[in-house]
Amino acid sequence: MYTMRSTSGLFVFVAFLIALTKCSRLLVVFPMEAPSHYNLGSSLAKGLAEAGHDVTIIASFKEKSITKGLKYREVYLDGFYEERKKQFKEMNLFKMTNIPMIMRLPFMNSMGNDITERTFAHPKIQKLLDDQNEKFDAVIVENFINDAMKYFAYHFKAPLISFSPVGANAWVNILVGNPAPPSYIPNAFMDYSSQMTFFERVLNNLFDVISSLNTHLIFFPGQNKILHKYFPNAPDISDLLYNNSLVLLNSHVSTTFPVPLLPNMINIGGFHVKPAKTLPKDLKDFIEGAKHGVIYFSMGSNLQSKDLPENIRNNLMNTFKSLKERVIWKFEDENLPGKPNNVLISKWLPQNDILGHPNVKLFITHGGLLSTTETIYHGVPVLTIPIFGDQKMNANQMIQHGFGQSISYEDLNEENNIRTAINEMLTNTKYKNNAKQRSKIMHDQPNKPMDTAIFWIEYVIRHNGAPHLRTAGLDLAWYQYISLDVYAFVISVSILVVLILSKLFKICCRKTKTKTDKVKKNN
Structure with missing residues (x-):
């Protein structure tokens, strides 16, 4: 009898806490046709629904079982996973281990543009975006070679929350102005640890430059083209990329090495893992x-x-x-x-x-x-x-x-x-x-990773996008961010000073020579 009363009391208490929490409408965008990506997206979406929120998830898979009573809606992108399986069947994934580093960039560009275009073109997405009654308090988008999908947040006039499935990396660092020195932070394509040799650091720096050029000169323009193909009145992608209120990182110091993180970048690695259940x-x-x-x-x-x-x-x-x-x-x-x-x-x-x-x-x-x-x-x-x-x-x-x-x-x-x-x-x-x-x-953490994710998502909503977490670095042009204009100014002034001093020296030498010649002539 005591156990039943305790359980009942606990249920009422939990229900009371959920009732106190403002129910927000959240859109979770995870269209990638990989089960591992979906596991992350669905775990986050279900965690938010269990916290009392009204969640809509865009995904290439369907949830097998949803707890009764949860506000959990699926926008299922039928046909996506079947298409990806067909593509994978035609290529031996085990042979990808020998793909040269430089060839990985165009491969990822192509894959990202493909998933972005097919998502925007899907009838269910068009219907969702055309529905005038659809309102969301925040939009959570998996940041994985699909930057044009940040349009969802713009369309619904909601704060943008990006989710990085591989922690802090070049794809998200540039979007929030997070520092990432290539001297000890390896590019995700380079296969290095944080303890690189001299020549690994040389290659890492070079590839960082190549990767950045690819992102800004090839990938972003490609995403922008797809965006305006389906939404002609959308702003330029450059106006969408840097409006992240929050970045959730699927990482933790136990799973990777320590890296610099801005206040709006939050580690939640391990949020999808639960204690082991009894086996069959x-x-x-x-x-x-x-x-x-x-x-x-x-x-x-x-x-x-x-x-x-x-x-x-x-x-x-x-x-x-x-x-x-x-x-x-x-x-x-x-x-x-x-x-x-x-x-x-x-x-x-x-x-x-x-x-x-x-x-x-x-x-x-x-x-x-x-x-x-x-x-x-x-x-x-x-x-x-x-x-x-x-x-x-x-x-x-x-x-x-x-x-x-x-x-x-x-x-x-x-x-x-x-x-x-x-x-x-x-x-x-x-x-x-x-x-x-x-x-x-x-x-050994103060809170469970899922609780941390829920807190910060609710925090962004409570503070209307939390603009106070935004770094001033995002207001600078790229050449200002890396102080290229400062270096150019210092070098220009230095050259000017050297030229002036050189000129003065020549004048002094000429005057001295003139005086010497006059003295010789008088003698």
Whole structure:
């Protein structure tokens, strides 16, 4: 009876707190056709709805289950994910590991322009924007090669909140005037950690310039063209880009290295991770029946293990067969010829709940940021096989922090390379200890990341866009921001002074010579 009354009282108290909170109408824009991006967007949207807000989310996926009573509306971009799957099927993602750095820029430009155009052209988006009754108190847009989508905030006359799925980086730093010295902050495309060698710093500086030129001279104009194709009366994209009231960053000092952040840039890394739930019986029995522990192996949602070349699959199976540990392998086919008895395969697995089980000793992964965050949350050592995107940079950071190792995709051709890396991580206790330490850092926060996100979103709404958080650097032209005009002035004045002094010196020399000649002539 006491428990029932306590639970009932708690429910009433929570309902009372929610009632006290002003219900805001929020638009969450996450159209990227990648499950990992959607997981972030839907987690944020559901967290806001659970806090009592009225949430509308634009996404390429549908939520499987929504808690009854939540104000949660989906604008489902049907056909988007199917189109992306078709494109991915035509290209072997595992071969992207060899794409030259310089070629990644046009690839990202093309992908960003494609998702932006298809989003604006979708009938459901056109209907949403044409509806005169649609009102929002804030618009949250995933900032991922889709800058023209900041138009949603302009259209609805609402504060713009950007969400960066990969933390502070060149894509968002320039939008709020955040400093990012390339001497120790690597470009996301460069795969470096914060501890770069001299030549890595040289390349990082050069690529930073190339990346910036690409952004301003190619990507932004391309986005501007798409924007005005669908909305001819829209302002120039330059008037939309720098109006961010807030930037939410999917990062934390436990998952990356410390970087400068302006007051309107807030870390909420780990907001999508929840404590592990009880596993399905078959998985639970498999894990708890493993006397020497379990290794979990997954290449994420885009990369699929079934697409690995046969020789690499065989090398992996031979390695797993030789281990005393059991292996859970996310394998996207029902059959795996030659599968060892100590290996369990499945098309889908509850990754967070598996990583949260104390009998899981090692996580073998591609090194995506969501997987990195989840393994840090649960304190599990990581062996990465990075392929593309930010995966190599994440891998280098985990190595730097002492709880990870990395093996290149090419090295998977040799069975001994895989076995050596696994044995090193399972026998050397430093990896486990460092992983636990990283987990402690992530958990040691004054508030839960989701609560932090909710507070700052509500803060922006309460303060009408929070213009007091905006840095004066955004009011400067780009050449003023980097003090190019000051340097030009100092150099010009210095040259002028040198010229004047040189002229005066010549005049003095000429006068002195004239006097000397007169003295000689008189003598």
